[in-house]
Structures are given as structure tokens and as C-alpha cells.
Amino acid sequence: MTATASASASASSFAYKAMHVNNGMASRYELKATLTKIRSLESKLSMTHKGLRSLNSVDECRIRRIAKVTTQQRKFKSEEARPSRTIVCGMTMSFVGMEVGPWSKTGGLGDVLGGLPPAMVANGHRVMTIAPRYDQYKDAWDTGVIVEVEVGDRTEKVRFFHCYKRGVDRVFVDHPMFLEKVWGKTVSKIYGPIAGEDYEDNQLRFSLLCQAALEAPRVLNLSSSKYFSGPYSEDIIFIANDWHTALIPCYLKSMYKPRGIYKSAKVAFCIHNIAYQGRFAFADFSLLNLPDEFKSSFDFIDGYDKPVKGRKINWMKAGIIESDKVLTVSPYYAQELVSGIDKGVELDNILRNSGITGIVNGMDVQEWNPLTDKYIAVKYDASTVMAAKALLKEVLQAEVGLPVDRSIPVIGFIGRLEEQKGSDILVAAIPQFIRGNVQMVVLGTGKKLMEKQLEQLEILYPDKARGVAKFNVPLAHMIIAGADFILVPSRFEPCGLIQLHAMRYGTIPIVASTGGLVDTVKEGFTGFQMGAFNVECDAVDPVDVSAVATTVKRALATHGTSALAEMIQNCMAQDLSWKGPAKKWEEVLLSLGVPGSEPGIDGEEIAPLTKENVATP
Numbered sequence: 001m002t003a004t005a006s007a008s009a010s011a012s013s014f015a016y017k018a019m020h021v022n023n024g025m026a027s028r029y030e031l032k033a034t035l036t037k038i039r040s041l042e043s044k045l046s047m048t049h050k051g052l053r054s055l056n057s058v059d060e061c062r063i064r065r066i067a068k069v070t071t072q073q074r075k076f077k078s079e080e081a082r083p084s085r086t087i088v089c090g091m092t093m094s095f096v097g098m099e100v101g102p103w104s105k106t107g108g109l110g111d112v113l114g115g116l117p118p119a120m121v122a123n124g125h126r127v128m129t130i131a132p133r134y135d136q137y138k139d140a141w142d143t144g145v146i147v148e149v150e151v152g153d154r155t156e157k158v159r160f161f162h163c164y165k166r167g168v169d170r171v172f173v174d175h176p177m178f179l180e181k182v183w184g185k186t187v188s189k190i191y192g193p194i195a196g197e198d199y200e201d202n203q204l205r206f207s208l209l210c211q212a213a214l215e216a217p218r219v220l221n222l223s224s225s226k227y228f229s230g231p232y233s234e235d236i237i238f239i240a241n242d243w244h245t246a247l248i249p250c251y252l253k254s255m256y257k258p259r260g261i262y263k264s265a266k267v268a269f270c271i272h273n274i275a276y277q278g279r280f281a282f283a284d285f286s287l288l289n290l291p292d293e294f295k296s297s298f299d300f301i302d303g304y305d306k307p308v309k310g311r312k313i314n315w316m317k318a319g320i321i322e323s324d325k326v327l328t329v330s331p332y333y334a335q336e337l338v339s340g341i342d343k344g345v346e347l348d349n350i351l352r353n354s355g356i357t358g359i360v361n362g363m364d365v366q367e368w369n370p371l372t373d374k375y376i377a378v379k380y381d382a383s384t385v386m387a388a389k390a391l392l393k394e395v396l397q398a399e400v401g402l403p404v405d406r407s408i409p410v411i412g413f414i415g416r417l418e419e420q421k422g423s424d425i426l427v428a429a430i431p432q433f434i435r436g437n438v439q440m441v442v443l444g445t446g447k448k449l450m451e452k453q454l455e456q457l458e459i460l461y462p463d464k465a466r467g468v469a470k471f472n473v474p475l476a477h478m479i480i481a482g483a484d485f486i487l488v489p490s491r492f493e494p495c496g497l498i499q500l501h502a503m504r505y506g507t508i509p510i511v512a513s514t515g516g517l518v519d520t521v522k523e524g525f526t527g528f529q530m531g532a533f534n535v536e537c538d539a540v541d542p543v544d545v546s547a548v549a550t551t552v553k554r555a556l557a558t559h560g561t562s563a564l565a566e567m568i569q570n571c572m573a574q575d576l577s578w579k580g581p582a583k584k585w586e587e588v589l590l591s592l593g594v595p596g597s598e599p600g601i602d603g604e605e606i607a608p609l610t611k612e613n614v615a616t617p
């Protein structure tokens with residue numbers, strides 16, 4: 001085995017499969033008694049557990065059966081006590097990704113790994129996230145657990161750091177390949193020194209993450225809450241996010257299952273953006289420490305010129321083929337991905353074969369809450385939105401140095417500056433509408449050329465537009481709250497979170513008709529649709545430019561009308577939280593049939609606000 005553990009395991013997690021507790025005070029005694037019994041069960045199991053990894057499969061099954069029986073007994077006892085609330089460990093899962101908000105984030109991937117896991121916990125599941133440790137996070141402690149993994153031709157030692165927030169075990173993989181490169185604030189340099197440039201050793205970095213992720217549930221003995229403690233069950237579902245984690249199903253099959261480990265574990269692969277696939281020279285397969293039989297899953301003929309045409313390895317292709325289930329972040333994007341070579345970016349055929357399920361993203365309704373938002377001067381809800389937004393607009397105008405005048409409608413844009421987001425289309429469209437009664441505030445970082453375009457806005461339209469080429473979370477909140485409209489002119493958009501944030505703040509989205517923007521914005525009811533844009537990224541299509549200008553003018557015409565006030569109310573009345581999406585995720589993960597998986601409960605997404613969550617160097 002290439003990955004070896006130096007940690008000891010003690011209590012059994014599957015001893016906590018289901019627990020019922022009353023809401024009332026009286027139930028605490030009963031809960032305490034139940035917990036005492038469980039602890040005694042734990043200590044009985046602990047000796048067995050110490051040798052768990054060396055047990056043969058028959059013994060393991062027996063232990064699982066014992067645990068299952070105790071679960072049933074506990075359920076029965078609780079039923080006698082007529083529980084009014086149930087805490088269930090329905091499934092055991094681990095989300096793996098290169099970003100996890102708020103500790104690390106370059107965009108929406110970090111948001112999803114930050115927000116979806118707590119919503120799964122609220123439904124009663126045991127949940128871990130695994131991401132690199134890019135900084136000296138003040139809230140994550142060294143577990144002291146070290147594993148060794150084979151990366152390329154080297155053996156590397158990896159440490160695990162951990163904290164427990166909003167019910168989620170947040171695990172951080174500590175290795176110089178992460179920490180040395182991404183120093184300082186964690187919003188940048190995760191994938192490369194600058195936007196558009198990758199680290200040369202990215203394949204090794206991601207291989208290390210994937211191997212560490214497979215070790216973590218086995219070697220960490222986490223006792224984070226009274227309901228869940230001890231090592232994670234091997235009956236676990238890994239949720240691999242984007243191409244960086246595509247080796248997880250491969251290592252699971254090549255390193256673990258043949259040794260009788262993680263025999264029933266499954267992998268769900270979630271595509272947040274098909275534009276990034278991890279295409280490399282075919283010879284690089286040897287870096288991955290995988291047996292030759294996996295070659296065919298990576299084998300890919302690249303139809304594009306950049307950087308060179310021809311035979312490659314394609315990580316995402318392998319992730320799709322080797323996983324048990326493929327998901328993406330909206331139903332419409334799922335349809336687009338299988339529709340043809342352009343939108344499926346040459347993996348459409350593979351996805352037609354595997355099948356793909358789209359579940360629209362939720363948003364973090366704690367971080368983005370107009371009633372409590374620490375970045376906005378006036379807090380508000382649907383009943384006070386009109387007055388509050390007028391004031392917040394003035395704050396925004398003053399902040400970016402535009403003339404302060406609440407009667408001027410303000411349009412905002414926030415996003416990574418890549419062709420995907422269409423900031424170049426926006427820049428081309430601005431001259432067609434900026435002469436009217438309107439101001440623009442554009443915030444984004446990314447490609448240097450696009451950052452320059454933003455910075456030019458102030459020079460070209462001094463009283464009308466501002467471009468801020470920074471990653472600036474407070475300003476993002478101020479724009480979402482203070483603008484009247486948010487423009488999302490994406491060439492493609494798997495889901496998009498900006499429009500969700502905007503709607504929650506009563507800011508009307510004007511969106512391209514693609515991906516999750518189609519699923520989440522209803523023309524004339526919660527926003528304005530501009531039609532689908534040309535996905536060809538090398539040029540700005542004049543048709544798209546005029547679609548932006550025309551729709552912006554259409555939206556501006558509603559400013560100050562009762563129709564717009566109604567749309568604001570429609571937007572704010574929606575439940576955009578992770579609660580609904582988490583239930584859909586649960587359904588899909590249950591269908592994988594991992595032993596011991598049970599449906600969760602109808603939990604509330606909300607867990608206590610944890611502002612200490614925010615990592616600072």
C-alpha cells in the first residue's frame with residue numbers, strides 16, 4: 001500500500017448510527033444515560049478497533065453487525081421516550097476540494113465546499129471536508145497524525161489539521177507543496193502564481209491531496225460532537241469536486257479496494273466547471289502512480305490547438321469514468337454538457353455515457369444575510385428594502401468615488417475575470433448604454449488584460465463607471481446590497497452564485513440565458529434574461545454585445561416603477577439556502593447504496609454563526 005497510517009483508531013463511529021433525543025430539558029438525563037451506555041459500548045469496541053485495520057473482512061462485517069444491533073436497540077429505547085426530535089447519522093461523507101470557504105476561495109468552488117457540508121450535517125449526516133492547508137489558520141489544530149504517501153517518485157509526509165465548525169469536521173492537509181506556494185491571504189495563488197498560469201507540479205499537488213483525502217477518514221480519530229466521534233466509517237461516500245480530485249476514484253480502486261479497505265465506499269464526482277479538465281502530456285500518466293489499466297480512462301485526443309493538439313491525459317475524463325455517480329451544479333448545465341462538443345468541451349460523449357445529474361447550488365444565507373451583514377451600514381429585510389437600498393447605494397457610490405445620487409440606477413458586476421464571465425462583452429456593451437441615467441461598478445480579478453479593461457473604465461467614464469481589479473469581499477457585499485441590478489453576462493455558467501446573492505438582497509439580476517442562470521432567474525419575475533451567448537471565447541460577438549445593451553435598457557426602464565418593486569419582493573421571498581439542494585444531494589447519494597446509509601432528517605440549514613471561522617494569517 002502506498003499510503004501508510006501512523007495514527008491509532010479508537011472508538012467506532014458507526015456506533016452512532018441513529019440517536020433520538022427529546023427537545024425538552026427532561027430528555028437530557030435520558031440522553032446522558034444513553035451516551036454513558038454508548039461510551040461503555042465504545043470502550044468495549046475500542047480494543048477490537050485498535051486492530052481494525054488488520055482484521056479480515058468477515059470480522060469487520062461482524063463488528064458492523066454488532067454496531068447495527070446496538071443502533072436498533074437505542075432507537076427502540078428512544079421511541080419509548082416519545083422523541084420529538086431525531087438526530088440521525090444517515091450517511092457518512094467526505095467532500096474533497098482544492099478550496100473550502102472561508103479558509104480558501106478563489107470563487108464559487110470554495111463557496112460550495114463551505115456551504116453545502118453544514119446543510120448535510122443539519123440533515124443528520126456525518127460530514128468531513130478535506131482541503132489543503134494554505135495558511136496558519138488560527139482555528140485549526142494539528143491532529144499530530146501523519147501519513148506517508150507516494151507522490152511521483154517521492155515519499156511525502158502529510159499532516160492533518162482539524163477544526164469543527166457548524167457540525168462539519170474541517171480537515172486541512174498540511175504539506176509544503178501547499179503552504180509554501182500560497183502564502184499570505186488565501187484568496188489567490190491556489191492553482192498558480194498568477195491567473196492563467198499553473199504551477200508546474202500541480203499534478204503532484206493534486207495527487208497528494210487525493211491520497212491524503214483517502215487516508216483521513218481512516219486515520220483521524222475525531223471526537224467533535226456527542227453524536228459523532230471516532231474514526232469515520234469505511235462505508236463512506238467521497239464527493240470529489242472538479243478535476244483536481246479526479247484521482248480519488250482511481251486510487252480507491254487501485255490502492256484500497258483490492259486490500260479489502262473501503263470495500264463499499266463510493267465516489268460521486270461533481271463538475272463545477274467543465275472548462276477546466278486537467279489536460280496534460282500523455283507521458284505524465286507515469287506521475288500518477290496508477291496501474292496501466294487506468295490509462296484508457298485518462299486517454300484523450302485533444303481537439304484544440306492550445307497549448308498543443310494531440311494525445312493527452314485528461315483528469316476530468318478519468319474522474320467521470322471511474323466515479324460511481326456524476327453530478328453538476330444545475331439541471332440546465334447538465335443538459336448543456338451532454339448537448340454537444342462545444343458546451344460539453346469535448347467530454348460530452350463521455351458524459352452521455354456516464355449520465356449526469358444537475359442539482360442547483362444553494363447559497364450561504366448566513367454570510368449573505370441583509371439583516372446581519374457586517375459589511376453593510378444599514379441592515380434590512382423585505383419590509384425595509386426600498387429605504388435601506390437607497391442609503392446603501394449612496395454608501396457604495398461614495399466608496400468607489402462615483403457621484404452620490406440615489407436617483408441614478410446602479411448596475412454591479414462581480415466575478416473572476418475569465419472569458420467565461422463575459423467581462424469583455426460587458427466592456428464592449430458599456431458605450432451603448434452608459435450615456436443614459438446609470439452608473440456601473442465592476443469588481444473582479446483574473447486575466448491581466450481584463451483587469452486593465454476594468455481599470456480603464458474610470459478614465460473613459462469618470463462620472464459613470466468604476467472598475468476595481470481586486471479580490472475584495474467587503475466591496476462584493478456592498479455592491480450586492482447597494483446596486484439596483486447585477487449583470488451576469490456569462491458565456492457559460494454552471495450555476496452562478498452572484499445572482500443568488502443578489503436576489504437575496506433584492507438586487508435584480510440581468511443574466512445570460514445559460515446554465516444555472518436559466519434555472520434560477522425567471523424572466524420578468526425575478527430578473528431579466530439576455531438570451532444565450534456565443535460560447536466561442538476568442539472573440540466578442542457583436543450580437544451578444546447588443547443583447548447586453550438592449551436588456552440593460554429594458555431593465556433600466558423599470559427603475560422606480562411598481563413592477564420593479566414587485567420583482568424585488570419576488571426575489572427576496574425565495575428560499576435560496578442550501579436546505580433544498582441538500583435534500584436533493586441526499587437523494588442522489590442514497591441511491592449509491594452504501595451500506596448503512598439512511599435518509600436524513602428535515603433539518604434546518606442554519607447552524608450557529610461562526611464568525612471565528614474566518615481564517616487570518
Ligand SMILES: Nc1ncnc2c1ncn2[C@@H]1O[C@H](COP(=O)(O)OP(=O)(O)O[C@H]2O[C@H](CO)[C@@H](O)[C@H](O)[C@H]2O)[C@@H](O)[C@H]1O
Binds near residue numbers: 415495
Ligand atoms: N473580486 C472578487 N472579490 C470578492 N469576491 C469575489 C470576487 N470575484 C468573485 N468573488 C466571489 O466568488 C464567488 C463566485 O461565485 P460563482 O458562482 O460566480 O463562481 P465561479 O465561477 O468562481 O465558480 C464555479 O463554481 C460555482 C460553484 O459550483 C458555480 O456556481 C459557477 O457557475 C462555476 O463557474 C462569489 O461568492 C463572489 O462573490
Ligand SMILES: OC[C@H]1O[C@H](O[C@H]2[C@H](O)[C@@H](O)[C@@H](O[C@H]3[C@H](O)[C@@H](O)[C@@H](O)O[C@@H]3CO)O[C@@H]2CO)[C@H](O)[C@@H](O)[C@@H]1O
Binds near residue numbers: 099110243
Ligand atoms: O472557484 C473558482 C474556480 O476554481 C477552480 O478553477 C481553477 C482551475 O481548476 C485551475 O485549473 C486554474 O485554471 C487555470 C487553467 O488551469 C489554466 O490552464 C488557464 O486556463 O487559466 C486558468 C485560470 O487561472 O484556476 C482556476 C481558478 O481560477 C474550479 O475548478 C472552478 O470550478 C471554479 O470556478
